[in-house]
Amino acid sequence: MDAKTPAGATPSTTDRLLDATEQLLAEKGIRATTMTDVAERAGVSRAWLYRKFPDKPALVGAAIIRLIEASWAKSRAELSTLDSFEDQLVAGVHIGRRAYDDPGTLLLRLRTSEPDEFAACAGAGVHELVPDLAGFWYPFVAAAAADGDIHPDTDLPEASEWVARVMISLGSVPGQHIDPDDPASLRQHLRRYVLPGLRMSPAGE
Structure with a gap:
């Protein structure tokens, strides 16, 4: 389970997608990370991913903002x-x-x-x-x-x-x-x- 998910809780699909995005960004960077990579890492279909995030900038942007929000929360x-x-x-x-x-x-x-x-x-x-x-x-x-x-x-x-x-x-x-x-x-x-x-x-x- 990802560190961002409380013990005993099941991460939402959005959290799984953002967790996967952060992992891939850390490994590969922005240019090399694809929507297909994220869907596969999160274990969801590409169609489901696009229902949540219409394009790569929206997905990566949401991951960036979540990192910033985590810093504010602390x-x-x-x-x-x-x-x-x-x-x-x-x-x-x-x-x-x-x-x-x-x-x-x-x-x-x-x-x-x-x-x-x-x-x-x-x-x-x-x-x-x-x-x-x-x-x-x-x-x-x-x-x-x-x-x-x-x-x-x-x-x-x-x-x-x-x-x-x-x-x-x-x-x-x-x-x-x-x-x-x-x-x-x-x-x-x-x-x-x-x-x-x-x-x-x-x-x-």
Whole structure:
């Protein structure tokens, strides 16, 4: 049984397909991994695979996003130890970047060895990442509203989605004016733009 499947549980077909995809990506890389390889490794028909994932970018993208989500899940406790919402946001960006940049990780190997293929497939999977990452941030946003770090009338689901989008952008999209690897630069950006937006009244007062 794969390590991602709890003891006593049977992995779903989607989990089996993503487990097989991760194994093949680790062994062969993106270009050399085929849909047929994945179906055979997972023990399903190609027709069933295409019912779940319409093409290879969607499949590989889902595997990439699951790897990123696993990194976030492990980091929930890390963010929970921090006292302020600002500190949690700073740490969140660093955690997101770490998911791509930790030496020896599958994500880093794929990104550096096949950058074009990685970018295309990661983009295909991002539509699944936003709602999941918003759900990850929801309790931290709710706690910030309760503690007075942001406006108490903040629309929590909407704000959580916005925070998720900010995390994705700062964690993965290069820019010219913000260095997300420099804590001072990152904190300044958050204080100037992100936190003031969250502290405004939702009614625009």
